[in-house]
Amino acid sequence: MASTDTTSKATGKSDDLAGLEAGLDALDAVQTHRTPIREILVKKVFPPVLAVSLVLIVWQVLVATKVTEETKLPALSAVWDSLSDMWLKGTLLEVIWTSVSRGLLGFLLALAIGTPLGLLVARVKFVRAAIGPILQGLQSLPSVAWVPPAVLWFGLNDAMMFTVILLGAVPSIANGLVSGIDQIPPLYLRAGRTLGATGLRGARHIVMPAALPGYLAGLKQGWAFSWRSLMAAEIIASSPDLGLGLGQLLENGRNNIDLPGVFLAIILILVVGIAIDLLIFSPVERWVLRSRGLLAKS
Numbered sequence: 001m002a003s004t005d006t007t008s009k010a011t012g013k014s015d016d017l018a019g020l021e022a023g024l025d026a027l028d029a030v031q032t033h034r035t036p037i038r039e040i041l042v043k044k045v046f047p048p049v050l051a052v053s054l055v056l057i058v059w060q061v062l063v064a065t066k067v068t069e070e071t072k073l074p075a076l077s078a079v080w081d082s083l084s085d086m087w088l089k090g091t092l093l094e095v096i097w098t099s100v101s102r103g104l105l106g107f108l109l110a111l112a113i114g115t116p117l118g119l120l121v122a123r124v125k126f127v128r129a130a131i132g133p134i135l136q137g138l139q140s141l142p143s144v145a146w147v148p149p150a151v152l153w154f155g156l157n158d159a160m161m162f163t164v165i166l167l168g169a170v171p172s173i174a175n176g177l178v179s180g181i182d183q184i185p186p187l188y189l190r191a192g193r194t195l196g197a198t199g200l201r202g203a204r205h206i207v208m209p210a211a212l213p214g215y216l217a218g219l220k221q222g223w224a225f226s227w228r229s230l231m232a233a234e235i236i237a238s239s240p241d242l243g244l245g246l247g248q249l250l251e252n253g254r255n256n257i258d259l260p261g262v263f264l265a266i267i268l269i270l271v272v273g274i275a276i277d278l279l280i281f282s283p284v285e286r287w288v289l290r291s292r293g294l295l296a297k298s
Helices: 002-028 037-064 076-089 092-123 125-140 143-154 158-182 186-194 199-210 212-236 246-255 259-291
Strands: none
Touching (some): 092 158, 092 212, 092 246, 125 158, 158 212, 199 212, 212 246, 246 259
16 A cells, blocks of 8 residues: 555656646747738838828928928928939939948948957957957047048048948947957856867857857947948048949938938938848847747747
8 A cells, every 4th residue: 555655656746747847848948830920010010100101191291281391391292203203214223222332341341350350359358458448439439530531541432431431330340249258158168168169169169159149239230330431421522433322312412402302312311221120130130039049930
């Protein structure tokens, strides 16, 4: 009889442990069901569409009720006419591509420079003490301040544009990587060294994956600085030899007292910045979160 009770108790404990393990597995498991299209539309598409629609409605109401003069805020129809005119002339996509190609190429150059620089600053104490404060200062310096010296150094050409982009974006990328590396638990680095992951191998397999969230934040900020720096350079250093970009389009609208053209340029600059973030950085960020179990797969 005693042996029967002992057996039942052991069986009960085994069942409890199995249930506890199953519960923990359920908590750790990531949902893999596909999100319905309707849910995506309601949660992700509808809110920004609603916000933009409200802004346009308020804009049109202000113009229609003459709360503000059309010399200060143009009618939506006038901005649409400017957009249609550029489309019919075949210049709209050309203007957008001129700026986007410069911005992306400049960002890639900044990425190639800022990544090894960030690793060097984060891992070498002397370099960090010498260059770290300079990178922080450069990041806080307005990008527009680099346009005059860049024009004097290189003249009105693409080299001047890329110089301004690099000086604006490299510090952000490097500082983002330094911040990400600083947040790596020391245990990871010690485990990597124990397994022989030192030098470049350690940077590739231990440091960079562990610092990825901070690095990604630095990349997003680096793109924002690249885009802002390029727009500042195009606005100030306008020249026919540089081609017509969005910044030049904005400056031409100001010179010609073309307010609809000015607002069209502002809207295009905003749309391109948002589109790059949604098409490039948001998918990468979701991938990073999913790989760390912080976002449900859909």
